[in-house]
Amino acid sequence: MAEYKLFPGCFIQNRIPFLEASAKFVFEQVGVSQSAGNFGCCPNPVGLRFVDEKTWAVLGARNLVEAESEGKNIMSLCNGCYQSMAVVNHELKHDPMLKAEVNKVLAEVGKNYAGSISVEHFVRVLHEEVGIEKIKSKITHPLTGLKVALHPGCHYARPSHILKGEDPFNMYFLRDLVEASGATVVDYDQEDLCCGNGVRNADPYTANTMLKAKIDDARIHGADCFAVNCPACFQQMDAEQRNLKSMAAEGVKYNFPTYYVTELLAMAMGKTAKEIGINFHRNKGKDELMKVGL
Amino acid sequence: MVKIDVNLKRAVLDMMMGGDKLSYCFQCGICNDVCPVSQRWGSRYNPRDLVLFSALGFKEALVSAVVKDPFILWGCTTCETCDEKCPAEIPITDIISLLKNVSVSLGVAPEFYPSSTRAVMESGMAIPVQPAVEKRRVGLGIGPAPLIPAEEIRKLMLATGVDKLVKKQEETA
Ligand code: SF4
Ligand code: SF4
Numbered sequence: 001m002a003e004y005k006l007f008p009g010c011f012i013q014n015r016i017p018f019l020e021a022s023a024k025f026v027f028e029q030v031g032v033s034q035s036a037g038n039f040g041c042c043p044n045p046v047g048l049r050f051v052d053e054k055t056w057a058v059l060g061a062r063n064l065v066e067a068e069s070e071g072k073n074i075m076s077l078c079n080g081c082y083q084s085m086a087v088v089n090h091e092l093k094h095d096p097m098l099k100a101e102v103n104k105v106l107a108e109v110g111k112n113y114a115g116s117i118s119v120e121h122f123v124r125v126l127h128e129e130v131g132i133e134k135i136k137s138k139i140t141h142p143l144t145g146l147k148v149a150l151h152p153g154c155h156y157a158r159p160s161h162i163l164k165g166e167d168p169f170n171m172y173f174l175r176d177l178v179e180a181s182g183a184t185v186v187d188y189d190q191e192d193l194c195c196g197n198g199v200r201n202a203d204p205y206t207a208n209t210m211l212k213a214k215i216d217d218a219r220i221h222g223a224d225c226f227a228v229n230c231p232a233c234f235q236q237m238d239a240e241q242r243n244l245k246s247m248a249a250e251g252v253k254y255n256f257p258t259y260y261v262t263e264l265l266a267m268a269m270g271k272t273a274k275e276i277g278i279n280f281h282r283n284k285g286k287d288e289l290m291k292v293g294l
Numbered sequence: 295m296v297k298i299d300v301n302l303k304r305a306v307l308d309m310m311m312g313g314d315k316l317s318y319c320f321q322c323g324i325c326n327d328v329c330p331v332s333q334r335w336g337s338r339y340n341p342r343d344l345v346l347f348s349a350l351g352f353k354e355a356l357v358s359a360v361v362k363d364p365f366i367l368w369g370c371t372t373c374e375t376c377d378e379k380c381p382a383e384i385p386i387t388d389i390i391s392l393l394k395n396v397s398v399s400l401g402v403a404p405e406f407y408p409s410s411t412r413a414v415m416e417s418g419m420a421i422p423v424q425p426a427v428e429k430r431r432v433g434l435g436i437g438p439a440p441l442i443p444a445e446e447i448r449k450l451m452l453a454t455g456v457d458k459l460v461k462k463q464e465e466t467a
Contacts, residue, residue: 051398058450280430
């Protein structure tokens with residue numbers, strides 16, 4: 001498999017690097033080769049894009065050019081970065097006027113976008129390029145008995161006419177990866193519901209109601225934890241639970257653990273929770289992990 | 295009388311008729327039905343109206359409504375469920391993003407948006423490298439973060455003029 005330029009995104013890289021640690025361990029185990037790139041902000045599809053679409057396209061294109069200069073495709077660890085760069089790539093390929101405008105700006109720093117590489121999400125790389133059988137062959141400590149509710153997240157597959165990975169309303173890559181770890185996937189009604197991260201900066205209350213709805217529903221269906229494949233969803237679903245206290249029904253505590261999918265896989269491949277930094281989670285899920293011998 | 299902004303009207307109609315399709319919003323309301331924010335807030339958050347009023351070019355009316363209650367626009371969580379379910383394939387969230395750009399250019403946006411743009415201008419990333427996290431990275435065995443080409447990114451942002459937008463926002467705030 002050709003080497004990828006790894007795009008962890010600012011959130012993983014500079015705030016919650018333990019997600020990167022688990023991902024890199026899994027990549028090494030299953031033979032995904034990757035290297036760092038000279039990247040900047042993706043930029044945020046629910047941040048800078050809303051301030052100025054053109055600047056968003058220029059900075060996204062700048063990242064694409066960095067990967068083009070090495071002739072390698074980008075692999076993202078974040079739904080948001082993935083969506084931003086894949087959408088910018090698509091728009092530039094289909095809109096010659098925008099491309100000319102963006103290239104005019106890029107020329108100021110001696111760069112030029114050609115449109116020669118693609119942007120991939122790591123979940124697709126693991127599922128489609130590595131394959132579930134190979135991943136299963138590396139599992140030494142199956143998480144038998146752990147019940148997992150999935151949250152692939154919105155920007156992983158939408159807009160579906162551009163992000164061609166999976167049908168956004170019938171996704172199974174994350175499910176297969178979680179099942180490969182030996183855990184059991186439980187279905188719940190609110191799987192497609194947004195985690196709420198996208199509205200947090202404008203209206204935290206609304207964001208909290210969405211998170212609460214997801215957790216309440218996952219619990220009703222017997223889940224022990226969430227599995228995610230995006231650091232923004234991870235942060236919203238793990239760290240922001242502290243804000244649910246005032247909304248909680250009597251006697252209900254919000255300490256529901258969330259794991260990034262490569263954390264589950266890394267533990268199933270023999271890493272201890274401590275080695276991959278589960279102790280940095282706000283909700284570590286000690287009891288839930290103990291249940292499966294971790 | 296309602297004032298019509300032809301630039302907004304043209305931009306939104308362009309988005310509806312982009313590429314190889316010609317479609318129009320027939321106000322079926324499916325976007326409202328599937329929207330998790332609309333489901334929580336009812337008429338306070340209404341993507342169907344955002345599409346209609348922007349396609350009609352009612353910029354002034356929209357902006358004054360946003361000034362009164364920013365949530366009517368900024369309440370969108372960008373889940374893109376509406377786009378997927380719209381029978382006419384209207385790029386609803388692209389239209390909403392455009393309206394947010396308009397709202398920012400008039401100095402009406404929640405504080406996070408200009409401030410995170412400034413962060414990118416200053417350090418090349420929305421979340422800059424932090425010494426404590428660098429230590430944690432080393433402890434986890436993945437080494438310090440790669441260098442960020444901050445100067446180059448700043449140059450690009452000055453070239454697009456987004457610095458002026460942010461300044462204007464900061465002055466109104
Ligand atoms: S779902 Fe599409 S066609 Fe129906 S009201 Fe919304 S934007 Fe218009
Ligand atoms: S993208 Fe915005 S308007 Fe569309 S369904 Fe999601 S929250 Fe509602």
